[in-house]
Every structure is written in structure tokens, then in C-alpha cells.
Amino acid sequence: MLTTGDIARLFRQLAETIGAARDELCRLDGVIGDADHGIAMADGFAAASSAIDALSEEATLADQFNAAAKGFLNAVGASSGPLYATAFMRAAKAAGARAEMPMIEAPTLIIAMAEGIRSRGKAEQGEKTMVDVWTPAAAAAEQGMASGLPLREIMTRIRDAATEGAESTKSMVATKGRSARLGERSLGHIDPGAASATIVLNVIAEDWGQRGTA
Ligand code: ADP
Ligand code: MG
Secondary structure, three states, X not given: OEEHHHHHXXXXXXXXXXXXXXXXXXXXXXXXXXXXXXXXXXXXHHHHHHHHHOOOOOOOHHHHHHHHHHHHHHHOOOOHHHHHHHHHHHHHHHHOOOOEEOHHHOHHHHHHHHHHHHHHHOOOOOOOOOHHHHHHHHHHHXXXXXXXXXXXXXXXXXXXXXXXXXXXXXXXXXXXXXXXXHHHHHOOOOOHHHHHHHHHHHHHHHHHHOOOOO
């Protein structure tokens, strides 16, 4: 089972890993944006994790993701703020008001987060954003579940799809967000939001891929 204890631990891990990538993400955003993406993501995940840790013992999975959403949104002024806040609100809805959920349903949380980011940002694949990572990762989750693959294999495919998706943004021209102003000059550079999304998905998929499916 995926428990509230698991989610609290997962967010601590996300805060730590994204925190360690902060400077590199700012550097990537400096090339085609305003160099604040590492700060946004590090502050956001630190706030999300703290908000979860501040909840009472009785908090449900939905409470945790909603607290993460609120914490992230309050901490981040950049466009990644509302995007990840919406992702977590969708995950809250998918997880529901329960203290644990079967591990085999865990991929639905990734699908829900991707849908939240898409509906909030209105970006399509190919526009050089984090959607180019979240959408193929969610598709891998959906296909893996539909084919009845073991959780470990689904998580491996999610990680591969995310890594490929981030790499694919290098050959895209940005048409959404701040870097859209650069037009053709955005070519050749990885999108910072896609890079951070890959880190987020890798942490989640590595964690869940090590678990049994009960
Ligand atoms: P800002 O651009 O406000 O400084 P950040 O630096 O935190 O915000 O995040 C930039 C990232 O946000 C981009 O690299 C891109 O991946 C993502 N992004 C921007 N606009 C959108 C959108 N409409 N939909 C999805 N992702 C977006
Ligand atoms: Mg920025």
C-alpha cells in the first residue's frame, strides 16, 4: 500500500533532490528564461514538504496533496507555481480521502498530475515546456496499466519516457511561457521545466518502482 507516511517521505526526498539541482536548473533557465527556475522548484518543494509534515496524524492522502499544492503555490511566484499546484490538486482528487491506496493505483497519480499541468498551462506537446515530459510519462503510465505490466516495469517506462521527453525539447522552438519570446533562439537548449520534471518523475518512479504491487 501507498501510505501517508510514504507520501511524506517522498516529498522530503523530492525537496532534497530538487534542492541539490537548484543551481543547475537556474543555469538552464538563464539560457532561455530568467534564471529563477531552480529557486522556484527548490522553494516550492521545500514548502510542499513542510506543509505535509505540518499535518496531523489523521490527514488523508488527499489532505497531503492539497497541503502540498497550497504550500507550493504560496512559495512560488514563477509560472511553475500554479502548474505544480494544479498537478498536486489533481493528485489529491485521484488519491482520495483515504490513509492509503493500493500500490498498483499509484501510476494514476502521475496521470492526474500530468492532466493538471496540461489543463492549467494549456500547452500542447512540442511547445518546449514541462508538458513534453509529463505527457509522455503519463502515456507510459496509462499504457503500462492497460497492459497489466508489473509496477516496476511501468516505473522504468515512465523514467525512460521522461528522459526522452526532456531531451526532445532541445530541438523545439518555444511557443509557450517566457522563452517563447526568444523564438528560434530557444533552439538547441533543453527546457528548464522539462529538466526539472524529469528529476521529479525520476524520484517518484525510482521510489515506487522498488515497491511491491500490494
Ligand atoms: P517563469 O517562466 O515564470 O520564470 P519558471 O522559471 O519557474 O517560471 O518555469 C519555467 C518553465 O515553466 C518553462 O521551462 C516551462 O517548462 C514551464 N512553462 C511555462 N509556461 C508553461 C505552460 N503554459 N504550460 C506548461 N509549462 C509551462
Ligand atoms: Mg524562470
